[in-house]
Amino acid sequence: MRFALGDEHRQLARTLHDLLSSADVPSVARAWAGGEPEPGLTLYARLAEVGVAGLAVPERFGGLGAGPVELVVAFDELGHHPVPGPLVESVAVVPALLAGLPAGERWLPGLAGGEPATVALPPHTPFALDADVATVFAVVDGGVHLATAGRRHDSVDPARRLFEAEPGERLGDADAAFDLGVLCAAAQLLGLGRGLLDLACVHATARRQFGRPVGAFQAVKHELADVLVALELARPLVHGAAVTGTPADVSAARVAAAEAADRAARVALQVHGAVGYTREHDLGLWLTKVRALRSAWGTQSWHRARVLEEITAPASQITAPASR
Missing domain, CATH: 1.10.540.10 (Acyl-CoA dehydrogenase/oxidase, N-terminal domain)
Structure with missing residues (x-):
């Protein structure tokens, strides 16, 4: 593929x-x-x-x-x-x-x-x-x-x-198009995670402590790197679900994208510190949207259960990939 x-x-x-x-x-x-x-x-x-x-x-x-x-x-x-x-x-x-x-x-x-x-x-x-x-x-x-x-x-x-x-x-009558909504929300969460990582990196470069940018400290570097890894691991799942269209693939993509975006939100807030909690700072526009989309179009637990049901089902019951 x-x-x-x-x-x-x-x-x-x-x-x-x-x-x-x-x-x-x-x-x-x-x-x-x-x-x-x-x-x-x-x-x-x-x-x-x-x-x-x-x-x-x-x-x-x-x-x-x-x-x-x-x-x-x-x-x-x-x-x-x-x-x-x-x-x-x-x-x-x-x-x-x-x-x-x-x-x-x-x-x-x-x-x-x-x-x-x-x-x-x-x-x-x-x-x-x-x-x-x-x-x-x-x-x-x-x-x-x-x-x-x-x-x-x-x-x-x-x-x-x-x-x-x-x-x-x-x-x-029409197909509910629910999985298409889930897929697009997963892609949106990926983008939100990227936006949060961008904001965190800019702030880590501009904010200085002990005469150095906070982004120069190893602990901050590791947190930001972990966010990037999570986003890049979720990306092929989202792209793959767009190709196959199977319910399990869509749910797996949604779970991975939501977890990666949530990690990006937590790290971005940690890097920004107290200013990130203020309503006036733009960071909140990304934070609240991630929190809302994490439970929109089905909960994380429901999507995990759907993936589990697919991978534990007998081979004859596994959903075939959609033709493209």
Whole structure:
């Protein structure tokens, strides 16, 4: 199996990195958390201009018709910069749900143009993210239904607003696309871990103790190196799951990515010290998003159990890799 990215994938990552580096994403995330979605929606429109919003939208509806590998590349970079909003839902899951339904003709062109969407897929994703700004709000409950927002729930991440879903018009039957959501969230966690490592390295270089940068001390070097190793070990699992598409591979990727991102969060906070706890410091934008995504799209224990069930099952019951 080939895990290396091609030139077109690296170009997608560079384009997205350049766009987000110039977009002052921390300010966008703070505005989103404060109930001002306009800067975030403007950023969504810019993402649509470079094709990110339409990655999973079929070409006949104005999208690119890309596959899971391209989505993983994009979500890695969207996590590297803490872009707020229902990204997994808008870019991956809802387009996958609507692509095979007649309602797709109504909604998919708008999603390719940068309109946000959200979805609830109980039991593992019982609440819909940012339903108050979504153009399309769906719930998968014995079929795909349009939904209306019910009671709101707060998240550990101030930039995430969770809503109960009240099913309405039935759109039809479709695959739940749950594993696609898990895969994209895993890639997002990888990117968040990279962002945290970047912040920690910059701070370790700038902060000085005893006349030396703290990054020059062996204990700090080892902690940062361990974070890098964890992220690089998780990366091929995420890329491999994008290729195979099997549930066990997706769950294994999610577990590894979440653990690596969590380690990056703990080390970054340790390196920053007390300043990392302050609400004013940008570090918190990455920390809280890692904490929220670690339990989104299924818990770590559930995904571990699914991997265990797969590897202990008789050979005749093992899920075959999806054809590509």
